[in-house]
Amino acid sequence: MLEVRGLVAGYGAVRALGGVDMSVAEGSVTAVLGANGAGKTTLLRTVSGLLRPRSGSVELDGRDLTRAPVEEIVRLGVAHVPQSGGVITELTVRDNLRLGGLWRRDRAGLARRVAEMYELFPPLAERRDRLAATLSGGERQMLALARALTGGPRLLLVDEPSLGLAPKVVASLMAVLRRLCDEDGRTVLLVEQNARSALSVADRAVVLDLGSVVASEPAATLAADDRLRHAYLGF
Ligand code: ATP
Numbered sequence: 382m383l384e385v386r387g388l389v390a391g392y393g394a395v396r397a398l399g400g401v402d403m404s405v406a407e408g409s410v411t412a413v414l415g416a417n418g419a420g421k422t423t424l425l426r427t428v429s430g431l432l433r434p435r436s437g438s439v440e441l442d443g444r445d446l447t448r449a450p451v452e453e454i455v456r457l458g459v460a461h462v463p464q465s466g467g468v469i470t471e472l473t474v475r476d477n478l479r480l481g482g483l484w485r486r487d488r489a490g491l492a493r494r495v496a497e498m499y500e501l502f503p504p505l506a507e508r509r510d511r512l513a514a515t516l517s518g519g520e521r522q523m524l525a526l527a528r529a530l531t532g533g534p535r536l537l538l539v540d541e542p543s544l545g546l547a548p549k550v551v552a553s554l555m556a557v558l559r560r561l562c563d564e565d566g567r568t569v570l571l572v573e574q575n576a577r578s579a580l581s582v583a584d585r586a587v588v589l590d591l592g593s594v595v596a597s598e599p600a601a602t603l604a605a606d607d608r609l610r611h612a613y614l615g616f
Contacts, residue, residue, distance in 0.1 A: 388438070390434040412573055413425075414587070420589050425570065458533070479495060508520065539570070543555075
């Protein structure tokens with residue numbers, strides 16, 4: 382579904398990605414792992430059009446997104462949940478959710494998708510009229526994910542959802558990502574420093590080091606590879 386080829390990207394003199402190749406199959410969870418500064422966030426930002434690559438290409442179903450405007454990339458079904466979520470704390474849970482799907486013309490569809498999010502994340506249903514500022518870290522991350530889903534994306538880019546959350550909360554978020562693939566046929570590209578959690582739900586994993594792919598394997602193969610785990614994944 383997603384084909385990344387020879388992607389080079391950076392910031393000024395910093396070359397954050399040095400020619401990354403990667404494929405993501407439809408309906409799968411692909412984890413992007415690696416240490417701080419490996420280029421994981423840069424990869425997501427380049428796929429969603431927030432950062433233009435210096436060279437290389439990003440294709441979705443054979444369509445070149447490399448120079449497409451961000452709004453077109455969103456319309457084609459790509460949603461990006463940034464690190465720390467980016468929910469709007471001054472708005473209620475409900476309004477945050479509505480915002481995620483506001484760009485779609487189909488209003489009845491939006492109401493239906495918001496209702497589906499309350500089913501998927503019951504704590505959000507209980508807190509729908511509260512300001513997002515009152516939510517816990519885990520609830521905010523749920524809201525960020527749910528907001529992206531109200532746009533009905535096919536490809537969800539999720540940047541370190543586990544950051545700062547308790548293990549139990551992380552486990553339930555990971556389970557939701559798995560369900561989105563298994564039950565709804567969505568595709569997830571999951572950036573994580575928490576390699577163990579990410580590998581527990583991923584089908585495949587790509588390991589980045591200093592902007593290059595050092596491994597691309599089925600998740601179970603990577604989890605069983607002591608050398609790679611010790612060298613790059615910290616467990
Ligand atoms: P982290 O887990 O810390 O977010 P990461 O793997 O996501 O790490 P990136 O954030 O993609 O890594 O960073 C890759 C490289 O680009 C690093 O050397 C980083 O310092 C640099 N970098 C990232 N953002 C910027 C920026 N806005 N300006 C300059 N350099 C940047």
